[in-house]
Amino acid sequence: MKFADTRVTLSPLSLETAPHRRQDPGANLGTLQHVAKDAVLYWEGDSGGGCLRLHDGVLRAVRYTDDGARQVVGFFWPTELLHLGKGETYHCTIEAVTDCQIASLSGDGQSDVGLHEVLMDKAIATLSVVGCKSVISRVAWFLLELSRRENGADGTIGFDFPRADLADYLGTRTETVCRMLAQFRERGLVEPLEPRRLRILDALGLAALAHDRLVE
Amino acid sequence: MKFADTRVTLSPLSLETAPHRRQDPGANLGTLQHVAKDAVLYWEGDSGGGCLRLHDGVLRAVRYTDDGARQVVGFFWPTELLHLGKGETYHCTIEAVTDCQIASLSGDGQSDVGLHEVLMDKAIATLSVVGCKSVISRVAWFLLELSRRENGADGTIGFDFPRADLADYLGTRTETVCRMLAQFRERGLVEPLEPRRLRILDALGLAALAHDRLVE
DNA sequence: CGTCTCCTTGAAAGCGTTCAATTACAGTGG
């Protein structure tokens, strides 16, 4: 029971399932490490540095407000880097959405794009979505985001995280996400396969919705 | 008429009122420059670098979406620095909300916090606000933000920008901002002085509202 | 004094939330 109520601060339990917590990343160069679902890699306020490379799984960058609300700032997908200079501090908590495989890279990687820049981009992208009006356009936008990431697959897209993550990310509630997905299904835009997997049937229709140009 | 419709891309006119546009900041070390209201300092995609210091006025960092919507990512207040390394690119358009006095600092200022980090912080802060539910709590939060910035004054706070900026920043509409301010007045939380200046009478009451703990 | 912009207020409609109940599914132990 990691997230009894997703709008409540993280339970202490998750601490014990966080193998990376306060370890020296330099100690294990290049070796793949397994990080359990819901584990915390870094807490907001932790200091760097080092460079992690996400091989498999999904991470989320989140910010908890004092009154327990959670805001998902963005997700990290396989092949993405988390590179923070020594002495710099994390401005978000980094958690594993799913079980992950992560490598600690050795070189300080001066050539890499820094985590600050990456996070800023993700935050602004999220902001542009959450800032726009209708929830339906946000969900449509997110499905298209996912589909761009799953190119080469069998045309289906899978999201390995619960509806609550999606809701916190898009600034809405789980029930509303369900309703939007159901609406897409009724309109013939998507074909649900499993609860966390679907096939996009009409990408253009979704794109139209994503831009708030409602198509009746 | 710079912003006939605030949800439309910037008119070309603003280009001509942007003295800093594509200038070499190193050319004028430390000298104060005047930047006109609604001028654009940098466009999204421009490359740095240099370091600006805002002496007077307010700047906004904005992102325009392809369908003309605008998202205000954050504001810059006097004494804040905009420092971007050479070769790095701006991820937001930086515009003057009011007439501004700005200095171009010489040293590359390695000790300064980079613009990426500053913008990330602002973006996440904005996201945390826009991501939470009620508009009334966002407006309350923003007034408290402003009041923390105007310490030492006569207890009044002024915002030199139109309601439209506030609305785009908080993810709502100008009419709603008006209604929220009117509500604050009716509840005795604030005392309006001018359209863009007011006095906070009950900071604790505002804080309660900002946390969505409604007080009847 | 007209015009323009900004701000304010009204009324109605729409959309998303909220609360509640139901279903589905995986894990566990009998």
Place this chain on the structure above:
DNA sequence: CCACTGTAATTGAACGCTTTCAAGGAGACG
């Protein structure tokens, strides 16, 4: 193998907030 249990996902119905469209005021400036 099957109930039991807890979590995740879905659907329904009513409420309430915010938007939308519209009109009216308040200054600034020519």
